[in-house]
Structures are given as C-alpha cells and as structure tokens.
Amino acid sequence: xxxxxxxIGRQIAVESARQGANLVLHHIGDAVSTQDxxxxxxxxxxxxxxxxxxxxxxxxxxxxxxxVTEEDAGKRIMNAANLVFRIVELAISSxxxxxxxxxxxxxxxxxxxAAVTKRQLDKHMDINFSAPFMMGQAITERxxxxxxxxxxVSIASVTASFGSRQLTHYAATKAAILGMTASCAVSMGQYGxxxxxxxxxxxxxxxxxxxxxxxxxxxxESRVPxxxxxxxxxxxxxxxxxxxxxxxxxxxxxxIVDGASTLNYQ
Numbered sequence: 001x002x003x004x005x006x007x008i009g010r011q012i013a014v015e016s017a018r019q020g021a022n023l024v025l026h027h028i029g030d031a032v033s034t035q036d037x038x039x040x041x042x043x044x045x046x047x048x049x050x051x052x053x054x055x056x057x058x059x060x061x062x063x064x065x066x067x068v069t070e071e072d073a074g075k076r077i078m079n080a081a082n083l084v085f086r087i088v089e090l091a092i093s094s095x096x097x098x099x100x101x102x103x104x105x106x107x108x109x110x111x112x113x114a115a116v117t118k119r120q121l122d123k124h125m126d127i128n129f130s131a132p133f134m135m136g137q138a139i140t141e142r143x144x145x146x147x148x149x150x151x152x153v154s155i156a157s158v159t160a161s162f163g164s165r166q167l168t169h170y171a172a173t174k175a176a177i178l179g180m181t182a183s184c185a186v187s188m189g190q191y192g193x194x195x196x197x198x199x200x201x202x203x204x205x206x207x208x209x210x211x212x213x214x215x216x217x218x219x220x221e222s223r224v225p226x227x228x229x230x231x232x233x234x235x236x237x238x239x240x241x242x243x244x245x246x247x248x249x250x251x252x253x254x255x256i257v258d259g260a261s262t263l264n265y266q
Contacts, residue, residue: 002026003105005036007205011232012102015240017044022060022095024087029065037063062094080131084138097146100243101139103132103154110166121169128173140193149192151243156197162262178254185252194251196242201258203230226259
C-alpha cells in the first residue's frame with residue numbers, strides 16, 4: 001500500500017489487517033510519517049492479536065520510507081523506480097509472494113488552470129501516474145511469474161470524470177489512471193490479474209478537516225444525497241473488497257464512492 005501512513009492509505013492498511021493480510025506499508029520517510037507508521041503498526045499488531053490463532057509475535061508487516069516528491073525531476077523518477085524495486089524485493093523476501101497492490105500515494109495542489117507551470121504539471125504526473133504505472137509493471141511481472149493471478153487497485157478521483165475548477169492538472173493524472181486501469185485489465189486478464197480503480201468524492205481526513213469546517217462544510221454536505229462527507233473507511237472497505245476473491249470477476253472497473261454527490265451535480 002503506497003502512502004499508507006495517514007488518511008485513506010492508513011485506513012486501507014487497517015481494513016486489510018482485519019482481513020488477515022500481510023502488509024508492505026510505504027510512507028515518505030520523514031519524521032512525521034515515520035512516527036505515524038509506528039503508531040499504525042502498533043494498531044495493526046492489536047488487530048492481529050485479536051484474530052484466531054494469532055499473536056503479536058506473528059504479525060507480518062514491514063514498512064519502507066522513501067520520498068518520491070522531490071522537486072528535481074530526475075531524482076523524483078529515480079526515487080520512484082527505486083521504490084518500486086525495493087517494495088517488490090521486500091515483499092518477496094518477507095512473504096514469498098505478492099498478491100495485491102494499492103496505488104494510493106498522490107499529491108494534490110489547488111491551482112488555477114492558467115497558473116499551472118510545466119514543473120508543477122510534471123511533478124503531479126510523475127507522482128500520481130508514472131509511479132503507479134511503474135509499480136504496476138513490476139508487480140504484474142512478479143504476479144505472472146507466480147502464476148496465481150493477483151489484484152491491483154488504484155485510487156483515482158471523481159475529478160477525472162466530472163472535472164474541478166482548480167484541479168485541471170490533478171484531474172488529468174487521475175484520468176490517466178482510469179485509462180491505464182482499463183487497458184491493463186484487458187492486457188493482463190489472461191494471467192488472472194485484475195485491475196480496478198476507486199474514485200473517492202470529498203473525503204474528510206486529518207489533513208483537510210480544517211479546510212472543511214464551518215459554512216464550507218455545510219455547503220458541501222448539502223450537495224451529497226447521503227447527507228455527509230466521506231471518511232477514509234468509506235474508501236477502504238470497497239478497496240479491500242476489490243482486492244478480495246469476492247470481486248474475482250470484476251476487472252477494468254471504476255467504482256465511484258461519493259455518496260451520489262456527482263449524480264447530484266448533473
């Protein structure tokens with residue numbers, strides 16, 4: 001799970017642990033994310049300890065800290081390639097196989113269309129699309145060699161399909177994820193490897209809760225037929241479903257999880 005130290009990625013890790021998964025937890029490796037990962041691992045240990053025939057000593061999880069948000073484009077791509085290689089190697093050496101991957105890590109900067117620079121566009125594209133593309137290549141190569149299929153779920157966004165005033169650059173990267181997913185589902189289906197995306201609407205996290213306070217929150221909630229903003233858990237459960245055998249005949253799909261808000265905009 002990339003970007004697993006907070007928000008949606010963190011909750012995907014929690015829900016995966018509840019289902020008994022061995023986990024490779026990626027974070028950017030700074031002091032804050034490292035502390036967040038340690039707190040998360042302690043929580044996951046508690047989850048594993050409550051499961052049948054399990055104990056804290058049997059918890060199987062590893063973390064890897066590597067920042068792919070470098071300003072320098074060359075370093076950014078090198079770090080992304082290095083991250084992909086290290087994740088594959090760590091997973092194989094620790095667990096023997098790779099069965100699923102969640103492409104969750106991304107950046108999102110609000111910018112007017114005319115103000116987006118080439119550097120900002122490249123950075124969003126490298127992190128939000130190129131890194132997941134390379135991850136998919138490396139992971140599926142391993143899955144093909146293993147011969148038992150697998151599942152890839154990438155986090156997209158409703159902005160990819162419905163647009164957003166200050167997110168033209170971000171929406172483009174997420175639309176690229178949708179296109180990649182559809183084509184990968186077709187090309188990798190012969191190996192039993194499934195590709196799907198989950199597109200969240202407005203999800204409240206610790207990072208954005210202050211921006212979603214007061215009148216702005218009330219206005220956004222009023223547009224959601226279900227009457228509330230989403231939570232990370234609202235995304236985590238569908239992601240884990242798509243990774244599981246319960247979704248074994250679902251591939252190439254984009255699951256919109258937004259409380260029907262985008263339907264209400266039309």
